[in-house]
Amino acid sequence: MVFAYDTEVSLVEAAMLVNTVDSDGVDALADPAGLQVWLAQHPFTGVILGNADEVAEVRAVRTQLRRLWQVADRDAAVPIINDLLAAADARPFLTRHDEWDWHLHVTPPDAPLAQRMAAEAAMAFLELVRADDWGRLKTCAADDCHDVLVDLSKNRSKRYCDDGNCGNRAAVAAYRARKRAR
Ligand SMILES: [Zn+2]
Numbered sequence: 001m002v003f004a005y006d007t008e009v010s011l012v013e014a015a016m017l018v019n020t021v022d023s024d025g026v027d028a029l030a031d032p033a034g035l036q037v038w039l040a041q042h043p044f045t046g047v048i049l050g051n052a053d054e055v056a057e058v059r060a061v062r063t064q065l066r067r068l069w070q071v072a073d074r075d076a077a078v079p080i081i082n083d084l085l086a087a088a089d090a091r092p093f094l095t096r097h098d099e100w101d102w103h104l105h106v107t108p109p110d111a112p113l114a115q116r117m118a119a120e121a122a123m124a125f126l127e128l129v130r131a132d133d134w135g136r137l138k139t140c141a142a143d144d145c146h147d148v149l150v151d152l153s154k155n156r157s158k159r160y161c162d163d164g165n166c167g168n169r170a171a172v173a174a175y176r177a178r179k180r181a182r
């Protein structure tokens with residue numbers, strides 16, 4: 001493990017949130033029903049309203065999080081992370097829920113969903129800054145894919161997103177190229 005377990009989970013969840021819009025602009029979070037489906041697979045504790053404003057706020061957080069993959073380095077990420085923390089009105093406290101042992105939350109359970117998501121992500125990204133390990137954030141190496149990923153491998157060798165197809169297609173293309181070369 002590279003970072004604390006909850007940090008790694010939060011980073012991967014942030015990447016999956018960013019990836020809810022695909023390269024063609026198809027948005028899994030287009031409406032409250034879409035958000036509900038997503039939350040069923042990516043559970044979040046606390047209040048969930050299920051209305052249009054909430055989805056819009058989550059999409060706005062998603063846009064901010066994507067910027068973290070676009071900045072040149074961690075120095076450029078710091079203002080974004082600080083903004084997320086300030087907007088979250090962060091007040092750290094220890095909590096224990098579901099299968100999770102004591103860990104840090106920085107927003108009360110009745111804070112808006114988007115605010116809690118932003119705060120949790122910010123708390124994870126700041127660990128990347130502290131560890132000077134911003135290079136863990138990558139964009140899928142496939143030409144036609146703009147999905148983001150968090151490379152938590154020991155040798156930092158991860159290149160493709162988690163949807164499986166990109167890595168496979170690249171392997172097939174490389175195989176064909178080798179065959180042609182022979
Ligand atoms: Zn928690």
Ligand SMILES: [Zn+2]
Nearest residue numbers: 140145161166
């Ligand atoms: Zn991909």
